[in-house]
Amino acid sequence: xxxxxxxxxxxxxxxFAWLAIGLEIAGLIVCIRYLRLSSAMFLLVLAFAGFxxxxxxxxxxxxxxxxxxxxxxxxPGLFAVTHLVNVAATxxxxxxxxxxxxxxxxxxHFVREVHEGxxxx
Amino acid sequence: MSxxxxxxxxxxxxxxxxxxxxxxxxxxxxxxLRYRRLSDKMWLVAAAFAALCALAGVQFVVxxxxxxxxxxxxxxxxxxxxxGYAAYxxxxxxxxxxxxxxxxxxxxxxxxxGRLSGLRELLAELRQESSGASL
Numbered sequence: 464x465x466x467x468x469x470x471x472x473x474x475x476x477x478x479f480a481w482l483a484i485g486l487e488i489a490g491l492i493v494c495i496r497y498l499r500l501s502s503a504m505f506l507l508v509l510a511f512a513g514f515x516x517x518x519x520x521x522x523x524x525x526x527x528x529x530x531x532x533x534x535x536x537x538x539p540g541l542f543a544v545t546h547l548v549n550v551a552a553t554x555x556x557x558x559x560x561x562x563x564x565x566x567x568x569x570x571x572h573f574v575r576e577v578h579e580g581x582x583x584x
Numbered sequence: 585m586s587x588x589x590x591x592x593x594x595x596x597x598x599x600x601x602x603x604x605x606x607x608x609x610x611x612x613x614x615x616x617l618r619y620r621r622l623s624d625k626m627w628l629v630a631a632a633f634a635a636l637c638a639l640a641g642v643q644f645v646v647x648x649x650x651x652x653x654x655x656x657x658x659x660x661x662x663x664x665x666x667x668g669y670a671a672y673x674x675x676x677x678x679x680x681x682x683x684x685x686x687x688x689x690x691x692x693x694x695x696x697x698g699r700l701s702g703l704r705e706l707l708a709e710l711r712q713e714s715s716g717a718s719l
Contacts, residue, residue: 479676483678483682487682489686543597547597549605550601550608553608553612561615564615568619568622574707577707
């Protein structure tokens with residue numbers, strides 16, 4: 464239940480955490496939809512899957528912590544694993560975007576060179 | 585593995601994640617600015633990375649200050665209040681940057697996909713013309 468302002472802020476935090484999960488899943492769907500655009504697109508799919516997985520795991524751990532459903536000594540380790548997955552997913556997102564953009568630019572350059580007659584089609 | 589090294593490893597992971605996250609997002613901003621001419625909608629991706637960079641930077645600075653000055657977050661000063669609110673509000677601002685990134689990526693992929701299929705057709709026509717000319 465939402466009590467005073469603190470309860471409302473906690474509710475907002477909870478809502479934004481679930482909104483973030485929804486957005487990560489939307490990003491995953493978009494990247495899967497355009498998977499054939501470049502061979503490096505799978506890195507972006509992996510990145511968004513990692514973000515969504517880490518966020519869901521973090522939510523589940525938060526609820527388990529509240530309900531005391533997990534041994535106390537396990538919780539910091541599991542949270543650290545979710546943080547590690549999140550950082551790895553960020554790295555995969557950046558590397559994937561770089562690879563996809565470079566691949567697409569090279570393909571545009573190739574077509575332009577063919578169009579200008581500098582290369583055989 | 586004993587408990588103490590594991591605990592120290594976990595604390596290192598918890599501390600190191602913010603600078604690594606900040607560096608990765610900053611690289612993402614550089615990449616999106618470098619390839620900004622690829623599509624008209626790339627400014628959305630660059631803006632999203634700029635916002636994510638700012639958020640990661642706030643979290644990094646607050647964590648760094650809390651580590652350097654353990655009493656910093658316990659003081660009742662304006663700087664402490666600003667840092668506390670910034671750290672508290674950062675997760676709430678992050679979805680807006682994510683919306684910008686995902687909408688931007690969708691528009692950029694759609695634009696590039698359309699242009700690529702058009703260019704592919706052009707290339708096929710050029711191939712047909714060149715094979716017709718050789719005959």
